[in-house]
Amino acid sequence: MAETAEMTDTMRATGVPASERSSAPGGRRDPGEASDDGGWDLAAIRAQFPILSREVNGHPLAYLDNAASSQQPLRVLNRVERYLRREHANVHRGVHRLSAEATEAYEGARRAVATHAGTTDPAEIVFTRGTTEAVNLVASSWGDAFIAEGDEIVLTKMEHHSNLVPWQLLARRTGCSLRFVDVTPGGTLDLDDFDRLLGKRTRLVACTHVSNSLGTVNPVREIVDRAHAAGALTLIDGAQAAPHMLTDVAKTGCDFYAFSSHKMCGPTGVGALWARRELLEEMPPYQGGGEMISEVKLEGSSWAKVPHKFEAGTPNISGVVGFGEAARFLADLGSEAIEAHEGALKRAALERLDEIEGLRLYGPREERTAVFSFTYGDIHPHDLSTILDQRGIAIRAGHHCNQPLMDHYGISATARASFYFYNSPREIDALCDGLALAAEVFGGIA
Amino acid sequence: MTEPRSSTPGAVDREIPSSLNQLYQEVILDHYRKPRNKGHLDEATHAITMNNPLCGDVIELMLRVEGGSIVEARFLGRGCSISLASASMLTGRVRGRSLDQALELSGKFTHLLHGDEALLSDDDLGDLRTLAGVSKFPVRIKCALLAWNCLEELGDGTDEDRGPA
Numbered sequence: 001m002a003e004t005a006e007m008t009d010t011m012r013a014t015g016v017p018a019s020e021r022s023s024a025p026g027g028r029r030d031p032g033e034a035s036d037d038g039g040w041d042l043a044a045i046r047a048q049f050p051i052l053s054r055e056v057n058g059h060p061l062a063y064l065d066n067a068a069s070s071q072q073p074l075r076v077l078n079r080v081e082r083y084l085r086r087e088h089a090n091v092h093r094g095v096h097r098l099s100a101e102a103t104e105a106y107e108g109a110r111r112a113v114a115t116h117a118g119t120t121d122p123a124e125i126v127f128t129r130g131t132t133e134a135v136n137l138v139a140s141s142w143g144d145a146f147i148a149e150g151d152e153i154v155l156t157k158m159e160h161h162s163n164l165v166p167w168q169l170l171a172r173r174t175g176c177s178l179r180f181v182d183v184t185p186g187g188t189l190d191l192d193d194f195d196r197l198l199g200k201r202t203r204l205v206a207c208t209h210v211s212n213s214l215g216t217v218n219p220v221r222e223i224v225d226r227a228h229a230a231g232a233l234t235l236i237d238g239a240q241a242a243p244h245m246l247t248d249v250a251k252t253g254c255d256f257y258a259f260s261s262h263k264m265c266g267p268t269g270v271g272a273l274w275a276r277r278e279l280l281e282e283m284p285p286y287q288g289g290g291e292m293i294s295e296v297k298l299e300g301s302s303w304a305k306v307p308h309k310f311e312a313g314t315p316n317i318s319g320v321v322g323f324g325e326a327a328r329f330l331a332d333l334g335s336e337a338i339e340a341h342e343g344a345l346k347r348a349a350l351e352r353l354d355e356i357e358g359l360r361l362y363g364p365r366e367e368r369t370a371v372f373s374f375t376y377g378d379i380h381p382h383d384l385s386t387i388l389d390q391r392g393i394a395i396r397a398g399h400h401c402n403q404p405l406m407d408h409y410g411i412s413a414t415a416r417a418s419f420y421f422y423n424s425p426r427e428i429d430a431l432c433d434g435l436a437l438a439a440e441v442f443g444g445i446a
Numbered sequence: 447m448t449e450p451r452s453s454t455p456g457a458v459d460r461e462i463p464s465s466l467n468q469l470y471q472e473v474i475l476d477h478y479r480k481p482r483n484k485g486h487l488d489e490a491t492h493a494i495t496m497n498n499p500l501c502g503d504v505i506e507l508m509l510r511v512e513g514g515s516i517v518e519a520r521f522l523g524r525g526c527s528i529s530l531a532s533a534s535m536l537t538g539r540v541r542g543r544s545l546d547q548a549l550e551l552s553g554k555f556t557h558l559l560h561g562d563e564a565l566l567s568d569d570d571l572g573d574l575r576t577l578a579g580v581s582k583f584p585v586r587i588k589c590a591l592l593a594w595n596c597l598e599e600l601g602d603g604t605d606e607d608r609g610p611a
Contacts, residue, residue, distance in 0.1 A: 057463075378479065380526035382501060383470070386583060390463050399502040412502040412524045441462055441470050442527075446479060 040341050045333075046422050048073040059392030062427040067212050067240060067371050067418035068396050069262045072326070076265060079325040080318050090314055092291060106317055109324020110307075116264075116327040117257060117274045118248035124280065126273040126307040127320050131239040132162040134258035134273035135206070137310060138235055139166035141283045142256075143204075149175030152201040154232070156181040156189055156218075157408055158211045161401040163237040163258075167206060176203070183408055187214040187363035194223065198230040205234045209241035209252075213400040213416060214363030215371030217241070224253040233279075239263055239271075243420070244342060244369055245335055249274050261319065266326030270319035273310075280306040287312040338421045345419050346370035349428050356435060358445035362414060370419035373400070377445030379438055381415040387441055388434040395431075468579035469586075470527065477573075478527035483537035487520040492600045498525075498592055505533050507596035509540075516540050516548060526589050528580060533593035535573050540597070549601040552594045559587050 046052050049071045054061045063071060083105055089098035091106045107122070114122040128134045147153070153167050157180050171178055179197040182190040189207075198205075205227035210217050224234045235256035238247055242259035249257045256279070260271035275283075285292055285303055289312035294302040303309045330338065349372060353361055358377040376384055381397035388395055396416045399406045406412060417431055439445050487493070487508035495506040503525035510518040519537040523530070540548040555574050558565040561581040565571060580590045 382503075382526035382586070382589060383528070386469070386586060387466060390466055398500065403502065406502065412504070437462065437466075441466050442475060443472075 040337055042341070042422070042424055046424070048075065049422055050074065050077075052422060056392035056394070057390050059430075062391075062393040062423075062430045064417040064419060064423065064427065064431060065394045065396050066243075066420035066423075067263070067400075067416065069268065070243060070265050070420050071422070072265055072267065072322070073329055075329050076267070076322045076325045080267065080322040083318050083321045088317070091317055092308070102317060105321045105324075106315070109320045109327075112324040112327040112331075113272050114274075115331065116242065116247060117259075117272070118250055119274060121277060123306050124274055124277050126275070126280070126310040127315055127323075128258075128271050128273055129269055129316070130260040130262070130271035131237060131258045132166075132271075134256075134271055135163050135235065135237065136166045137273055137286045138256050138258075138275070139170045141286045141310070142279070143167075143170040144173065145282075145284050147174045147176045147203055150201060151176040151203045152179055152197075152199065153177075154179045154181060154194070154197050154202055154205045154227075156194075156207050157183045158187075158189070158214065158216065158402065158405050159206070159208055160212050160237065160239070161403070162239075163206055163208060163235075164404070180404075181207075183405065186365075187211070187216050188367070189216075189218055189223075191219070191222070191226075195226065198226060198232070200231065202227070202230050202232040205232050206237070207234070208237040208239075210238075210244070210369055210371075211363070211402075211405075212240045212371070213373045213402045213405060213414065215368040215373070215418075216364055217367045217369060219367075220252045220254065228253070240369065240371070243330075245339060255279060261323035261326060264326055265329055267319045267322040270316050270323045272323075277306065280310070283310075285312070286310050289313045291315075333421065341421050342370050342419060345423055345425070345428070348425055349417070349419065349431075352428055352432050356432065358439075359435070362409065370423075371416065372418070373414040373416045375411065375414055376435060376438065377442070379442050379445070381413045383442075384415045384435070384438050387438040388431070391430060391434045391437065393427075393430055393434050465579070465582050469583060471576045471579065473573055473576045474527060474531040477531035477534040481521075481530055481534040483518075483520045483534065484522065485520050486522060487518060489518075490520075494596050494599050495523075496592060496596045496599065498529075498588060501526075501589075503529050503589065503592060505529065505593045505596055507533070507536075507593055507600065509600060511545065515542060515544050517542075521593060523593075525592065526586075528577070528586055528589040529592045532574075532577060532590045535577070536593045536597065539572055539574060545601050548597060552597055552601075555594060556591065559590055 051071050052061060087098060087101040087105055089102045091103045093099060110122045110125050114125045128137060147170060153176060155164060155167060155178055167178055181197060182193040184190050207218060207223055209220055220236055227234045233255040236252060236254045238257050238259040241247060243264035255276055257274040262268040292304050292309050292312040294304050349370060353359055353372060360375045362373040385395055385397035398413050400416055487510060489510050490508035491511045492509040497504040505521055505523035508520050509516050519540050521533045521537055539551060554565055554571060558571060558578050559580050566575055566578060577590050580586050
């Protein structure tokens with residue numbers, strides 16, 4: 001195929017164009033670069049991600065599909081490899097040395113992830129397969145125990161399917177009903193509508209922190225406060241927020257917070273549910289098996305303490321270890337620095353995309369992340385994605401697991417370019433050049 | 447495989463890679479922007495809607511079969527240039543055929559998309575041959591086949607479906 005897969009040492013040395021360094025000489029009008037200061041050494045950061053040196057179809061990879069999954073730095077790759085080569089055994093079981101080391105690696109990761117979530121109590125972190133399983137855990141365990149017919153759960157029309165379908169299943173099991181907060185044409189939540197939906201039957205408000213397709217940053221604190229005032233608990237889907245901002249759960253005030261490892265530089269197949277300890281303690285187990293028990297008799301069993309009560313079976317230990325290292329990696333970069341660089345990229349990309357005639361950008365101007373959903377003339381997002389891929393540019397095309405939101409806008413799909421802290425202003429240029437190529441392939445924009 | 451590289455230094459940005467030129471031929475873009483036989487078929491004897499759950503694309507294919515042959519075919523739907531051009535071409539290409547003959551055409555078209563270059567000289571495929579470039583883009587084959595999957599579904603169980611002939 002057309003890709004050159006392996007990164008050589010030469011490429012490592014030369015793989016980062018000088019134009020990406022913050023000290024790049026002037027002469028190019030590039031607003032992203034101008035504000036990209038504050039000691040953020042983009043070249044050094046990119047060098048930590050081997051995959052970013054790849055070529056695709058004869059062009060340097062421009063990876064702009066970070067909202068789907070981010071890449072992993074050497075530090076995470078090496079930590080997972082070291083665990084597998086030297087430390088692997090089952091956790092919480094053995095007396096032997098390796099089991100102790102594996103357990104320490106696993107619980108050390110829990111502490112790192114807890115710090116990332118902004119809690120001082122690691123027992124409030126339950127490891128799951130990802131955000132999806134974290135939401136399903138709450139819907140199954142808390143939902144089956146505390147939700148009954150006639151109760152109401154308030155969701156929004158911008159939820160990812162993973163924060164929608166588990167509640168539809170719960171509604172089917174219990175007879176509770178689901179209400180949906182409207183989205184404004186500008187891509188924000190209609191908080192007046194939210195107030196109208198809240199009532200004395202509302203038991204839970206489940207809402208995304210950051211929209212995966214629009215990039216909208218929702219006013220989580222406000223939503224949580226209003227929900228609590230109505231006597232409801234709150235679950236925040238943090239899959240798109242945890243990678244980008246310091247996720248201080250105490251500041252949001254919510255009751256459940258779900259996020260994934262693979263969107264924040266960690267491995268796939270692992271994520272976390274944060275919940276207030278007293279909630280976890282009163283919730284029944286999610287799955288039964290080893291690890292989650294205290295004592296098992298034929299006629300019944302008692303449960304382990306939290307969080308182990310929710311972690312039946314041998315967990316994804318190497319994944320968790322990588323997740324913990326990713327959390328430490330992000331902490332070392334610093335969320336303020338990450339937000340500053342992403343903010344510069346966001347402003348530069350907005351400015352450039354605004355200049356493109358025929359391009360329609362969805363989502364708000366303010367209070368948003370560097371996730372850009374757009375349509376371009378009559379060129380279908382799939383066609384855009386195919387054409388951009390020929391230039392080595394990876395974007396996503398489709399409904400982004402947001403079909404109700406797409407219906408809301410009367411479209412079936414968008415193209416989505418999503419940036420992360422390792423992206424460069426040069427990649428904004430590549431995206432815009434690629435869009436110009438698409439217009440050329442289609443003989444103009446209709 | 448030929449390498450679609452636009453490698454002219456300094457002129458890279460304006461050059462359309464040959465693979466893209468092969469994929470997006472004028473005929474295809476014309477069918478995309480001016481689809482033939484797009485609309486509801488009131489007297490359809492066969493109709494089915496299929497979607498691609500991964501991307502949200504939808505095609506409804508409607509046929510009127512009389513005396514064992516397809517006398518009219520129309521479609522409705524939304525999708526990319528490849529899926530809509532393919533649907534548009536299908537409606538023109540199956541007219542006058544029996545369902546079995548249409549399925550035979552479907553089989554040939556599927557082989558074409560999987561790179562069977564011998565079919566490029568098969569006149570029976572007509573304009574459909576312009577979609578052969580899809581074979582270089584494996585993830586897009588499902589786009590080109592969406593309307594044809596509808597046809598295949600309609601072709602199965604034809605005995606009870608054949609309707610008022």
